[in-house]
Amino acid sequence: MALLTLRFYEELNDFLPPQKKQQPFSHPIDRKASIKDVIESLGVPHTEVELILVNGHSVDFQYQVQDRDEISVYPVFESFNISPLLRLRDKPLRHLRFVADSNLGKLSQYLRLLGFDCLYRNDYEDAEVAEISHQQHRVVLTRDRRLLKRKIITHGYFVRSDQPRQQVGEIMSRFDLYDDAEPFTRCVNCNGQLVKINKAAILDRIEPLTRKHYDDFKICEDCGQIFWPGSHFKRAGRLLKELIPKRE
Ligand SMILES: [Zn+2]
Numbered sequence: 001m002a003l004l005t006l007r008f009y010e011e012l013n014d015f016l017p018p019q020k021k022q023q024p025f026s027h028p029i030d031r032k033a034s035i036k037d038v039i040e041s042l043g044v045p046h047t048e049v050e051l052i053l054v055n056g057h058s059v060d061f062q063y064q065v066q067d068r069d070e071i072s073v074y075p076v077f078e079s080f081n082i083s084p085l086l087r088l089r090d091k092p093l094r095h096l097r098f099v100a101d102s103n104l105g106k107l108s109q110y111l112r113l114l115g116f117d118c119l120y121r122n123d124y125e126d127a128e129v130a131e132i133s134h135q136q137h138r139v140v141l142t143r144d145r146r147l148l149k150r151k152i153i154t155h156g157y158f159v160r161s162d163q164p165r166q167q168v169g170e171i172m173s174r175f176d177l178y179d180d181a182e183p184f185t186r187c188v189n190c191n192g193q194l195v196k197i198n199k200a201a202i203l204d205r206i207e208p209l210t211r212k213h214y215d216d217f218k219i220c221e222d223c224g225q226i227f228w229p230g231s232h233f234k235r236a237g238r239l240l241k242e243l244i245p246k247r248e
Contacts, residue, residue: 045148047156115182183236192222
């Protein structure tokens with residue numbers, strides 16, 4: 001039996017019940033446990049955590065908690081430099097790529113619209129999402145905390161909102177993606193890359209009105225879908241406008 005004192009900081013409090021938010025609280029445990037297990041038993045996925053201090057010293061997820069430990073748990077810091085302390089994972093992934101779980105179809109489409117690489121299928125099993133993330137170094141996006149508890153997932157984000165547009169905003173802000181959007185570069189349907197294609201080559205595949213009004217076309221390298229400024233591009237422009245004023 002051990003009695004711990006824990007305090008969670010910033011948005012990690014989103015996962016806690018009111019009486020545990022924003023303040024130290026006691027937490028008894030009755031068996032040996034790693035700090036990862038303790039944190040996740042309180043509902044906070046390990047992928048949300050960037051730094052853990054026990055009695056003032058940084059520890060990793062394997063640390064075995066001891067009686068009377070005073071534990072502070074911090075989320076990903078955006079600007080605060082914690083390099084002298086032990087970060088729980090290697091540097092942030094340099095080129096951010098995502099894999100979204102099967103409930104986040106709309107979000108994946110929005111991310112692709114903005115040019116972000118996001119794998120998604122509506123029949124993904126949790127284990128598959130975890131494996132893809134691990135193998136391809138992709139950030140898991142999910143609204144399922146249990147999925148984020150899997151050990152092989154090192155980079156993940158628990159999506160708070162259930163509204164797709166707000167979800168994109170969350171992700172742009174959490175990963176600071178405002179300068180990285182490249183609209184019109186990725187296929188919303190399959191995540192393939194879009195490349196320019198000569199209008200003459202696709203004349204038989206476009207409607208007469210489209211043929212008349214547009215000259216710039218792109219085609220998805222993977223699924224062959226054709227895109228032009230009237231469809232896809234306007235949506236992306238509107239979405240960006242809607243999201244970008246929110247940056248502060
Ligand atoms: Zn495609």
